[in-house]
Amino acid sequence: MDFKEKVLQVIAEVCEDDVVKEEHDMDIFDAGLIDSFATVELLVQFEEQLDINVPITEFDRDTWNTPNAIVDRLNELK
Amino acid sequence: MTPYSSFLFFIILGILLLPTMTLGIMGKRLRYYNVFVSIVVLAIIFSEGSAGFFSLVAFTILQLILIKGYIAYRQKKNSSLVFYVMSMLSILPLILSKVLPILAVDNLASFLGISYLTFRAVQVIIETRDGLIKQQLSIYQLVYFMLFYPTISSGPIDRFRRFQKDEEKLWAPEEYKELLYKGINKIFLGFLYKFIIGYSINTYFIMNLDHIADSMFTHHLLYMYSYSLYLFFDFAGYTAFAVGISYIMGIRSPENFNKPFISRNIKDFWNRWHMSLSFWFRDYVFMRFVFLMKKKKWLQNKMLVSNLGYILLFLLMGVWHGLAIQYIIYGAYHALMMTGFNFFETWNKKHKRWPTGRMMTVVSIVITFHVVCFGFYLFSGRPFQ
Numbered sequence: 327m328d329f330k331e332k333v334l335q336v337i338a339e340v341c342e343d344d345v346v347k348e349e350h351d352m353d354i355f356d357a358g359l360i361d362s363f364a365t366v367e368l369l370v371q372f373e374e375q376l377d378i379n380v381p382i383t384e385f386d387r388d389t390w391n392t393p394n395a396i397v398d399r400l401n402e403l404k
Numbered sequence: 405m406t407p408y409s410s411f412l413f414f415i416i417l418g419i420l421l422l423p424t425m426t427l428g429i430m431g432k433r434l435r436y437y438n439v440f441v442s443i444v445v446l447a448i449i450f451s452e453g454s455a456g457f458f459s460l461v462a463f464t465i466l467q468l469i470l471i472k473g474y475i476a477y478r479q480k481k482n483s484s485l486v487f488y489v490m491s492m493l494s495i496l497p498l499i500l501s502k503v504l505p506i507l508a509v510d511n512l513a514s515f516l517g518i519s520y521l522t523f524r525a526v527q528v529i530i531e532t533r534d535g536l537i538k539q540q541l542s543i544y545q546l547v548y549f550m551l552f553y554p555t556i557s558s559g560p561i562d563r564f565r566r567f568q569k570d571e572e573k574l575w576a577p578e579e580y581k582e583l584l585y586k587g588i589n590k591i592f593l594g595f596l597y598k599f600i601i602g603y604s605i606n607t608y609f610i611m612n613l614d615h616i617a618d619s620m621f622t623h624h625l626l627y628m629y630s631y632s633l634y635l636f637f638d639f640a641g642y643t644a645f646a647v648g649i650s651y652i653m654g655i656r657s658p659e660n661f662n663k664p665f666i667s668r669n670i671k672d673f674w675n676r677w678h679m680s681l682s683f684w685f686r687d688y689v690f691m692r693f694v695f696l697m698k699k700k701k702w703l704q705n706k707m708l709v710s711n712l713g714y715i716l717l718f719l720l721m722g723v724w725h726g727l728a729i730q731y732i733i734y735g736a737y738h739a740l741m742m743t744g745f746n747f748f749e750t751w752n753k754k755h756k757r758w759p760t761g762r763m764m765t766v767v768s769i770v771i772t773f774h775v776v777c778f779g780f781y782l783f784s785g786r787p788f789q
Contacts, residue, residue, distance in 0.1 A: 361671070362686050363710045366694040373699075381534035382691045 329376075329404075333397050336375055340368045350394040355387055378403055405448050406516070407557045408594070408645040413448075420444060421652055428580040434654045435571075441653075445553045449516065456515040460551075463497050463518065467525040468546055470494050471532070475540050478532050487533045494529055498522040502727045517556045519724060523684055524550050528564050530688055536565065545571075554649035558642060560660045560680035570655045580654070587651030590644045598641025605634040628781040635780055636664065639678070664776070668768045670741045671749075673776055681721070690717045707750065714742040730785040737779055 327335070337346045341359040346352065354360045360368070365385060372378050378400055390396050405413055420441045428434055450457040474490045501514035528546070531537045549567050575583065609616070609630050617623035643660040650657035658680050667673035674682045690713045697703045703712070722735015752758045781787065 362691055363694055363706075363713070366691050366698060369695065370698045381536060382687065382695055383531050383534045383536055 330397050332376060333400055334393055336371045337368065337393055337396060340364050340371060346393045351392050353391045354393070355391055372400065376400070405452065407449055408642055416448065417445065417649065424652060425584060428575060428584060428654065429577055431575070431577040431580065433574055438653055439548070442548070442551070442553050446551060446556070449553065449556065459515040463515070463521065464547060464550065466497065467494060467550065468543060471525065471528050471546060472540065474529055475532050475537065479538070491526055491529055494526045495522060502723070506727055517558070520559045520561055521550055521556070523561045524564070527684070527688065531564065552655065554653060555646045555657055560643060560646065560658050561684050562657055562680070567655060573654070575654055583651045583654065587648040590648030590651065594641045594644030594648060597637045597644060602634055602637035602641055605630055605637065610634060624786070627786060628777050631784050631786070632777040632780040636661070665773055666769055667772045667776070668765060669772055670745045670775060673772060685717045685721055689720060690714070707746065711743040711746055714746065715739045718742065728785070729788055730783060734779060734783040737782055741775055
């Protein structure tokens with residue numbers, strides 16, 4: 327599984343919806359798939375499964391809003 | 405002089421900002437003249453009582469020492485204890501300003517805007533802890549951010565890195581004209597909200613309620629609706645002024661309101677009402693609390709963790725408004741509403757009993773509106789008189 331697939335898998339698990347694996351440019355906040363609580367879960371999973379540490383204050387809803395954007399941001403932090 | 409409370413204030417501001425606007429339209433850097441404007445306006449705001457002025461100066465120096473000291477420390481080490489101690493010290497003046505009046509001690513700790521300024525300072529410490537602020541910051545950067553006069557008295561609460569981006573930006577003439585246009589628009593919206601609608605609701609309706617209402621119940625009911633509307637128009641009006649003046653100064657301060665009375669549920673409401681405050685609590689209290697619980701594996705139950713987070717957030721938000729019974733009850737009330745909604749939302753996700761469709765959206769909005777208005781009724785203190 328490549329990096330992008332892994333990230334999408336984590337997002338899908340946290341959102342409890344596989345739609346994020348198909349629609350990579352969907353705004354997951356606007357779609358109501360994720361809230362602040364789930365956001366924290368996402369960050370914990372990134373750390374545990376991908377070993378990437380994303381500080382809460384780094385997670386800006388305007389730049390981490392779609393699966394593609396999240397993959398890009400994580401690539402920057404890797 | 406209280407900011408945005410009199411026409412004199414606007415006239416002084418208008419004259420002081422003429423060169424700012426001219427320089428901006430010509431595409432010149434705003435920084436040097438704007439520092440001058442800031443000092444003059446701060447002097448006007450804090451000139452009334454000398455006590456408030458000295459408290460402000462002492463507060464600013466304390467925060468500067470804490471922030472600069474912590475950044476220097478964080479470049480070498482990263483102990484959690486030091487972070488918590490520094491954060492506590494940063495919040496201490498605010499705590500004192502809330503507690504001292506209750507102990508009937510002379511309240512030297514307080515001054516206009518302390519609640520808002522504290523949040524800006526603590527935020528810098530938290531972002532330093534998270535490794536997002538790595539370089540030492542200059543006294544100029546910190547003071548200009550913390551004491552940015554358009555938003556000094558009641559927010560909006562900006563974030564340092566966002567503010568800094570705007571502050572360093574050299575606006576092209578076209579960009580600045582756009583900014584100026586939006587800013588002036590907001591200021592006129594502020595006049596409409598605060599001095600026309602808000603003022604009218606208060607003067608012609610709330611103050612005449614004794615004649616309008618025919619029973620105790622209708623009196624309180626009408627007070628609940630009218631006070632809620634008044635609160636919105638007064639505060640949204642103030643915010644429009646603060647954001648509008650910020651724009652003219654070349655800083656895009658965040659918004660505080662996004663049509664709060666059409667919220668579909670209580671969670672939606674807190675994404676639309678006093679946003680810069682609720683987002684602050686969301687990012688720096690709720691999310692950090694949840695993260696800590698999950699990472700240390702202290703609590704596993706999803707529902708329990710999020711509900712404890714909401715209770716913590718809203719009780720803190722309540723006391724932040726002041727250590728008075730109405731604010732504590734207001735906080736507890738919203739904690740209850742949020743946890744209640746949290747249970748309902750989870751239950752409904754499974755059972756899908758709450759119908760969807762346009763009609764139900766209207767029903768949801770009406771229910772939320774009443775829940776929210778009852779909250780403001782508690783907040784007003786009227787039921788406890």
